[in-house]
Amino acid sequence: MASAAFLASISLMVVMILAGFKPHVVVLASLLLFSAMVFGLSSPLVFYEALNSSFITTLGSLAAAMYLAELFRENIHSREAVESLESVDPRLAGASIPALVGLLPMPGGAYVSATLVDSVYRKTNMKPEEKTFLNFWFRHIWITVWPLYQGVLIASYITGMDVRDIAWMNIPIMLASFLAGLPFLFSFIAGRHENKRRSLPKLVHLWPFGLIALLNLGLNLNVFVSVIATIAVYSIVYKPSLRSHLNALKYSLNPSILTLIAVSLIYGHVISVSGLASQLGTFLRPVEASLFAVTTLVVVATGFEFTFSAIAFPVFKPFLNPSNMFYGFLGGFTGSMLSPVHACLVLSADYFKADLKKVYKYLAPATITTIATSLILRRLV
Secondary structure, eight states, X not given: OHHHHHHHHHHHHHXXXXXXXXXXXXXXXXXXXXHHHHHGGGHHHHHHHTOSHHHHHHHHHHHHHHHHHHHHHHXXXXXXXXXXXXXXXXXXXXXXXXXHHHTSOOTTHHHHHHHHHHHHHTTTXXXXXXXXXXHHHHHTTTTTTOTTSHHHHHHHHHHOOOHHHHHHHTHHHHHHHHHHHHHHHHHHSXXXXXXXXXXXXXXXXXXXXXXXXXXXXXXXXXXXXXXXHHHHHHHHHHOOOHHHHHHHHHHHTOHHHHHHHHHHHHHHHHHHHHTHHHHHHHHSOSHHHHHHHHHHHXXXXXXXXXXXXXXXXXXXXXXXXXXXXXXXXHHHHHHHHHOTTOHHHXXXXXXXXXXXXXXXXXXXXXXXXXXXXXXXXXXXX
């Protein structure tokens, strides 16, 4: 029953996205259909079970990250830091800013990078969909290798593999995604103007991201606490005005974005307890194909890249090994890049005022290229 419900909910999701419905409405309708078919009148109880401390922390982390992003965007020093990278080469800034922010896993992190890189993109003739693609794509090149990402940590816990071994195993995916994004980067953004002075010392103003990394990785504080502490230090150092704080609060409490995250988190829990992954796993063979398909579908539906580890990997645990787990991560990456309800994609499109459907003109070929290149590189590594 769960498999049929999932197929129906995914079909509804595709139809509603093509019809132009907002992502938070789409994922809510998909969740309600799936849960009604699987749990019936017990659905509200299942929803309630999802409202745990992790749920609250994730929502809080998203709001805090958006708050910090808006404060940072309004500060002249943030523009100076971006201009430092741009003075070397606009293409370097266009890719490295999202990639640097991507080293800090946080809900909706692409909104943070969008606010920073916007000044670079605005100096080009790029379409909103092109801006959205570059920001979203390079923000996520690390998700299969960087040990701060939940997908890597959960996989390590489930399989007992060291995170360094997992990272090495997935290097082909990271390299392939980087290479797949380069043709679009060079097509969308022109090179450096020779008369532009370099001002690399101003990169010091990127310190808030280093502080978050230190608090999160070095002191083992969760992302929410790390971002809140960084906001406090940032406010002391730069003394943003009350108006800046109020603007940041307004952006951080965007109801459609918060609804999308909340419903996606509940959706992930509902799929987890429905036994869907187990059912799908029994239908698909061999294990490699099953791993790729199930992890892709789970992430497409929930919009969170870590759900492939949290939901699918426990089902496949008896069959997981360093040889085939690669396909699970490749599926997780594929689902992350193609999910229409991925918060980072939605936030990027919203910020740049892009048509979400048109972004897939770039996302689809880049993702297919990544899959093919990953498989080739894996044979060479």
